[in-house]
Ligand code: GLN
């Protein structure tokens with residue numbers, strides 16, 4: 001048996017103190033010049049590599065660094081540039097690169113969208129009218145740098161051509177047909193060949209070819225383009241070893257993929273319901289390849305149970321002739337180190353593993369298989385997990401009993417929608433085509449400054465509270481003056497719709513430094529759900545009640561739904577995700593009932609993350625959607641018929657989940673339609689949707705102010721397919737990123753447009 005090796009797939013860019021973010025932003029502000037930028041970026045790259053080497057990782061990834069996004073890096077290296085930004089025959093300057101990523105005075109930025117099912121956004125490649133050519137072999141450049149400076153033979157990481165193609169657009173649509181893929185490969189593949197040839201010549205040993213789109217294939221037929229790619233690359237660089245890397249799920253055409261002519265196959269043994277392991281058991285693993293086993297979770301933050309992982313890697317070691325141990329995907333998607341989490345408390349801290357701690361786990365597993373004495377590390381691991389599992393936070397008897405007794409309880413509203421609608425209209429007395437907004441109003445610099453001062457202790461609780469109330473009052477008056485029918489309090493007390501609830505519920509930990517890159521220089525700090533989630537005190541009741549006391553109009557209560565909370569958090573993995581979701585639902589159910597008791601007549605429960613969290617494989621969708629419906633109904637079904645439940649979703653491709661939306665049984669749903677009116681409306685038409693719908697009648701994402709005519713037209717178009725009795729008029733999302741002026745003018749136009757159309761009825 002050859003020795004087992006430790007390998008990594010990529011390292012976070014941000015820097016322990018977000019140095020990378022600061023670097024990008026100071027360059028954008030022109031506080032530093034290109035030379036300073038390059039010098040600092042290089043120092044950061046080397047620090048990141050050195051950390052991996054010092055941790056004891058045998059096979060260290062290089063060229064996984066980026067000045068923005070790795071998909072954009074790949075596209076720009078090959079001159080795959082949206083035509084509005086020109087075409088090049090030399091490497092792009094930093095400014096030219098950022099123009100594509102961020103837009104400039106003349107042109108809007110390239111599209112950005114979610115990377116698989118995680119919270120990272122990549123730049124979408126546009127293949128129309130491009131002249132692909134290799135402008136710069138960045139993989140060689142960064143390999144050479146690591147070789148010169150640190151003396152390592154690193155493993156360049158490159159986005160594979162099929163994945164690059166499938167995640168890009170041609171004529172406005174994602175590339176999917178085999179003939180389009182092959183046509184694009186005709187021109188792109190020779191460039192990849194050139195990259196590989198040059199790498200081989202330089203003395204590179206291994207290349208990591210990322211083809212994560214392999215996990216989406218349902219059958220062997222789809223493997224053909226990937227086979228074409230690896231055969232061509234082998235021909236171009238016969239002595240360069242390829243690690244064909246997949247992640248985020250299991251591989252359905254397992255045999256076809258593992259038989260591809262490469263030297264290592266990277267498989268995810270954390271996600272994908274154990275299917276990769278089942279395949280290894282059933283079909284074995286080819287003897288002529290390295291099994292690169294992703295056994296440490298690359299998109300969660302928990303300390304791995306090393307004794308369980310040891311069983312797994314031992315089994316894999318028996319199945320394969322050569323084994324590497326690695327994370328399930330690049331560590332880009334987890335925070336860097338737990339060492340700044342001084343507020344976590346010892347039980348939680350021991351249970352957390354960010355990138356650096358995960359590297360240690362990989363090394364410990366590798367050393368153990370290689371016969372080294374790792375007893376101390378393993379004992380420490382066992383003790384840490386035991387402490388967390390036995391902690392009070394994970395043993396909340398009343399929450400656990402409630403979850404156990406959920407059983408098959410069906411959560412339904414008291415009455416059917418038709419009866420509820422009558423009871424609600426009796427009470428609410430709303431006009432036809434009622435107007436409202438989605439919840440938040442501008443988080444002005446003043447709002448942010450006051451919050452920052454309060455957090456730093458420079459503003460007292462009372463003064464902060466008084467400010468929030470005055471802002472709420474001011475905006476209630478603005479809404480009344482405009483003439484809106486259903487008002488909101490404005491969400492001035494919240495920075496973020498998930499973080500806010502995390503702060504008020506038991507079982508959540510807000511990290512001090514747990515930043516992960518969301519897109520570009522933008523980092524997020526997802527809350528960590530580590531314990532049983534419990535409701536200890538009302539969360540939003542006081543704010544809603546205050547707002548309602550200030551006006552005769554109806555004020556909507558405003559909550560975030562369970563699925564969105566867990567999709568935007570790091571979720572404990574010692575119990576079922578569905579149980580965590582339902583714990584949150586039970587807590588929010590109490591909040592909903594408390595709002596009702598406090599006299600709040602309309603309660604909106606936002607579920608914006610429903611669609612983006614859909615599993616990668618369609619066969620898993622139904623379970624996910626059923627769970628979403630179940631937890632939404634736990635949250636909302638306790639109220640009387642006369643209380644109106646709203647929900648909001650900010651995306652527009654609904655066709656394939658319309659049954660789920662209907663099953664939520666919300667009385668009113670508001671959705672983002674302003675950018676894609678046609679399709680969505682016909683989706684609702686086809687589905688015979690009988691409840692009320694608020695169609696987003698203008699796009700809040702743009703600073704542009706919609707005209708009265710334009711909004712009126714949108715309303716008229718909607719009314720062609722949706723009955724006037726079901727129709728609400730609202731913007732397509734919350735207004736927190738807009739200015740006060742933009743908001744007031746746009747809402748005034750919205751109100752005018754509604755009144756014009758009302759007269760036409
Ligand atoms: N109520 C939230 C807001 O208006 C909804 C945000 C969202 O849909 N993402 O800000």
Ligand code: ZN
Pocket residue numbers: 438608648649650651732733734
């Ligand atoms: Zn929204």
